[in-house]
Amino acid sequence: MKNIRSLVYFRRVSQILFLLLFLFLLMETRLPQNVFLDYSQEIAGSKDIRLNYPVTFFFDMDPLIWLSTTFSTHKWLAGAGWALAIIGLTLFLGRFFCSFVCPFGTLHHAIGSVHPAVKGKQAISRNEKTPAQRLKYGLLLMVLASALFGLNLAGFLDPIALLFRSLSVSILPAVNIGIKEVFDAMAASDIKILNLFSYTAEIIVSPVLGFGYPTYQTGFVIGLIVLALLFLNRIRPRFWCRVLCPLGALLGLLSFKSPLSLEKDESRCTNCNKCMAACQGAASPRPGLKWEPAECVRCFNCQNVCPEDALSFRFIRQQALKQTPDMGRRAVLTGLTAGIAFPLLSRLDGQIHQASDPRLIRPPGSLTETRFLERCQRCGLCMKACPTNVIQPALGEAGIAGIWTPVLSMSTGYCEYSCTLCGSVCPTGAIQLITGKEKIAGPIRIGSAFVDRGRCLPWTENGACIVCEEVCPTSPKAVVFREADVAGFGTERLRMKQPYVNLRQCVGCGICQNKCPVKGTPAIRVIASGESRSPKNQILLIS
Amino acid sequence: MNTNSLLISRRQFIRLAGGAVLYCLVPTPFSGIAAEAGNGFIAEASSSKNPCDVRALTRKLFESAGGMSRFISKGDVVVIKPNFSWARSPDLGATTHPDVLETVIFLCQEAGAKKVRIADNTIHEARNCFAVTGADQVAKKTGADLVYPLSNLMRDMNLQGHRLNVWPVFTPFKEADKIINLPVAKVHGLSGVTLGMKSWIGAVGGRRNALHQDIHQSIVDLAQFFRPTITLIDAIRIMTANGPSGGSASDVAVANRLILSDDPVAADARACDLFQIQPSAIAHIQLAQKWGLGTTDFSKLNRFQATL
Numbered sequence: 001m002k003n004i005r006s007l008v009y010f011r012r013v014s015q016i017l018f019l020l021l022f023l024f025l026l027m028e029t030r031l032p033q034n035v036f037l038d039y040s041q042e043i044a045g046s047k048d049i050r051l052n053y054p055v056t057f058f059f060d061m062d063p064l065i066w067l068s069t070t071f072s073t074h075k076w077l078a079g080a081g082w083a084l085a086i087i088g089l090t091l092f093l094g095r096f097f098c099s100f101v102c103p104f105g106t107l108h109h110a111i112g113s114v115h116p117a118v119k120g121k122q123a124i125s126r127n128e129k130t131p132a133q134r135l136k137y138g139l140l141l142m143v144l145a146s147a148l149f150g151l152n153l154a155g156f157l158d159p160i161a162l163l164f165r166s167l168s169v170s171i172l173p174a175v176n177i178g179i180k181e182v183f184d185a186m187a188a189s190d191i192k193i194l195n196l197f198s199y200t201a202e203i204i205v206s207p208v209l210g211f212g213y214p215t216y217q218t219g220f221v222i223g224l225i226v227l228a229l230l231f232l233n234r235i236r237p238r239f240w241c242r243v244l245c246p247l248g249a250l251l252g253l254l255s256f257k258s259p260l261s262l263e264k265d266e267s268r269c270t271n272c273n274k275c276m277a278a279c280q281g282a283a284s285p286r287p288g289l290k291w292e293p294a295e296c297v298r299c300f301n302c303q304n305v306c307p308e309d310a311l312s313f314r315f316i317r318q319q320a321l322k323q324t325p326d327m328g329r330r331a332v333l334t335g336l337t338a339g340i341a342f343p344l345l346s347r348l349d350g351q352i353h354q355a356s357d358p359r360l361i362r363p364p365g366s367l368t369e370t371r372f373l374e375r376c377q378r379c380g381l382c383m384k385a386c387p388t389n390v391i392q393p394a395l396g397e398a399g400i401a402g403i404w405t406p407v408l409s410m411s412t413g414y415c416e417y418s419c420t421l422c423g424s425v426c427p428t429g430a431i432q433l434i435t436g437k438e439k440i441a442g443p444i445r446i447g448s449a450f451v452d453r454g455r456c457l458p459w460t461e462n463g464a465c466i467v468c469e470e471v472c473p474t475s476p477k478a479v480v481f482r483e484a485d486v487a488g489f490g491t492e493r494l495r496m497k498q499p500y501v502n503l504r505q506c507v508g509c510g511i512c513q514n515k516c517p518v519k520g521t522p523a524i525r526v527i528a529s530g531e532s533r534s535p536k537n538q539i540l541l542i543s
Numbered sequence: 544m545n546t547n548s549l550l551i552s553r554r555q556f557i558r559l560a561g562g563a564v565l566y567c568l569v570p571t572p573f574s575g576i577a578a579e580a581g582n583g584f585i586a587e588a589s590s591s592k593n594p595c596d597v598r599a600l601t602r603k604l605f606e607s608a609g610g611m612s613r614f615i616s617k618g619d620v621v622v623i624k625p626n627f628s629w630a631r632s633p634d635l636g637a638t639t640h641p642d643v644l645e646t647v648i649f650l651c652q653e654a655g656a657k658k659v660r661i662a663d664n665t666i667h668e669a670r671n672c673f674a675v676t677g678a679d680q681v682a683k684k685t686g687a688d689l690v691y692p693l694s695n696l697m698r699d700m701n702l703q704g705h706r707l708n709v710w711p712v713f714t715p716f717k718e719a720d721k722i723i724n725l726p727v728a729k730v731h732g733l734s735g736v737t738l739g740m741k742s743w744i745g746a747v748g749g750r751r752n753a754l755h756q757d758i759h760q761s762i763v764d765l766a767q768f769f770r771p772t773i774t775l776i777d778a779i780r781i782m783t784a785n786g787p788s789g790g791s792a793s794d795v796a797v798a799n800r801l802i803l804s805d806d807p808v809a810a811d812a813r814a815c816d817l818f819q820i821q822p823s824a825i826a827h828i829q830l831a832q833k834w835g836l837g838t839t840d841f842s843k844l845n846r847f848q849a850t851l
Contacts, residue, residue: 031670031671033670049674049675180694183695184695187694187696187698195695195714198695203691203693211669211691211693212693387668387671388668416630416667416668416671417630417667417790418630418631418675419630457756463757464757464758465755465756466732466733467755470787471666472788473788473790475785475790475793475794476784476785477785477788497732497733515752517750517753517755
């Protein structure tokens with residue numbers, strides 16, 4: 001079977017291409033730098049800025065995201081074709097996704113094999129199947145059961161969402177900080193050539209890493225987790241794929257009857273164990289052991305390394321040689337229990353049934369909180385795409401159930417009045433696709449602003465200001481002012497314009513809070529109340 | 544601000560220490576042609592047609608004032624300061640009309656400018672602004688450089704104003720041979736109007752939202768620092784309400800006028816007429832005249848008129 005040895009090279013090419021595609025789409029998840037809207041045709045909000053590439057591609061073909069969202073919403077997710085195609089191919093070929101497509105799998109594969117931590121006999125023993133590999137089935141059942149009860153946890157563990165989130169809100173922004181600090185130091189230098197170099201370098205780097213210094217709260221933790229997961233390859237190669245990945249578990253369950261099977265020729269085997277040392281999935285490839293089709297990631301290493309040609313992948317139906325998926329009763333029970341408990345326990349913070357947190361400001365077009373948590377994958381696409389860096393991974397704002405879901409922090413950015421980029425990149429529709437026209441005409445409110453008279457400069461008679469009025473984007477303006485004669489702190493009386501907010505006009509975009517000169521706790525702040533998406537969380541009788 | 548003043552003093556130290564080579568590389572300060580009393584001019588163009596041919600009107604205006612070659616020499620690096628502060632489409636009148644900008648760039652190129660740059664430190668996110676206002680498209684069509692307000696293009700400089708001292712300045716303006724100020728005429732909640740001189744807030748970085756605490760003095764401080772070769776006020780569409788961001792077609796009036804002057808004060812004073820405001824009612828115009836930045840007395844200026 002020498003002729004299919006080239007499968008390993010084909011696999012490597014496929015892995016590299018899909019990893020590059022993933023990184024390319026990640027990079028393109030941003031406001032394009034040169035958007036040429038034809039201004040002569042343009043009337044207010046009639047055209048929306050959209051991305052040039054289908055950046056949700058990897059999410060669209062992720063069966064776990066599709067299945068968990070179908071479970072949680074009880075709806076057929078639009079654009080499920082790719083995911084169904086992957087499922088169909090998996091039924092036929094097995095877990096090929098893990099070895100040919102998955103970019104996170106590729107990273108693990110590369111770390112584990114380019115510079116392996118263990119060699120020789122140790123490598124053979126580390127690649128033996130362990131009971132710990134049952135854990136992933138437990139996690140899969142937890143994700144699916146909790147999805148049925150209305151909480152979609154898939155995004156925490158799904159490799160696509162996990163990798164996208166880790167790169168876009170943690171690793172790349174951290175790299176960016178390192179690079180930009182050097183550029184800024186060069187720009188501040190008195191040597192002209194360094195200034196020019198700094199500007200040119202920034203022009204090249206910024207489209208990839210973001211303009212300025214994009215920052216994300218909890219980015220430290222997100223980065224630490226992914227680094228720890230990659231480090232686990234030092235203990236066992238592809239630790240994540242074997243033990244933790246719920247998508248791998250799902251594909252494993254789908255693949256145990258796949259016709260593409262490993263045929264073992266015991267008469268040729270010399271027990272050299274080369275197949276065991278090379279096995280990526282800990283799937284017992286050595287003749288004499290029962291092959292584990294649910295654990296096998298179809299990397300084709302075993303047949304490639306076998307010096308005796310004792311191993312070959314063929315389209316056969318020999319159930320005797322196969323092990324049924326080893327899920328383990330305890331893992332199943334634990335997973336199901338957790339899956340039922342988490343959605344219920346997570347509602348104890350009251351975010352859904354009682355009052356919502358004033359900081360829980362969702363991106364424009366977001367569904368109501370219950371529907372939102374059914375869909376959100378915490379993948380960070382909206383956070384990466386947002387041009388003002390206002391969308392942040394939640395820490396406590398959305399309760400325990402909403403960790404890393406997108407919330408708006410007006411201290412890092414503001415919601416651009418006509419921008420609807422976040423909804424256009426959301427892979428599951430937790431943020432609905434809206435047009436700029438709909439956003440303005442609705443209006444789609446994300447919250448309400450209030451002036452803090454104890455801090456505001458004109459109200460505290462400390463000086464003129466009205467920056468909030470100047471930047472307010474609605475027409476007529478939601479921030480208005482009244483004129484008052486105040487004593488101030490000097491000798492003469494001052495005529496002061498004191499701002500206040502017309503809630504019927506305010507959309508909660510937060511640019512007033514973002515631009516307020518009172519830093520730290522600004523003198524005008526946005527709270528979530530009044531948001532269009534929630535009929536309960538309203539302030540006015542008629543708005 | 545302590546660190547900033549340290550920076551400046553260090554540069555001075557390098558100069559004193561004989562860093563002559565370095566000093567030669569530091570660009571020369573602004574060399575705009577400040578209007579001297581009696582020598583200045585003000586040109587106006589208007590059209591009674593609606594919609595009017597904005598490109599033709601702009602060309603006519605410059606012809607009446609003696610042509611662009613009066614202001615731009617061969618080999619000049621020209622930096623144009625439009626007002627693209629807001630991510631609003633051109634029909635909302637919050638930003639400079641792209642056709643005016645385009646024509647001015649072409650005129651500069653025809654006059655032999657080596658390089659034309661468009662620079663503005665916007666209020667809304669710059670990429671959004673440049674896309675929606677048409678700036679990107681104009682830059683693409685004309686081949687002018689659109690300079691993004693990146694942090695490493697802001698350099699601390701001493702504005703030597705009454706209110707403002709060390710402040711980050713958007714460097715393209717520092718490195719220009721000629722500067723053209725190309726604002727759009729709008730009303731403003733605090734400063735009354737936002738015309739040419741106020742537009743210089745978009746040429747600095749830093750804590751711009753604090754400038755409002757003494758807005759008129761801040762505007763004049765910036766206006767004495769940034770001396771444009773010419774100011775061209777775009778009053779094709781003017782914002783008469785809800786300024787300076789607007790957002791609705793009802794905030795906009797069509798005036799089909801352009802005002803060009805080498806006197807920044809006169810240009811602003813003339814544009815007050817668009818809103819039926821007396822120049823004497825706008826504190827920063829009065830203050831600028833007092834400081835000798837220009838005049839509001841049009842009889843001291845050569846006047847040109849063009850119609851289409």
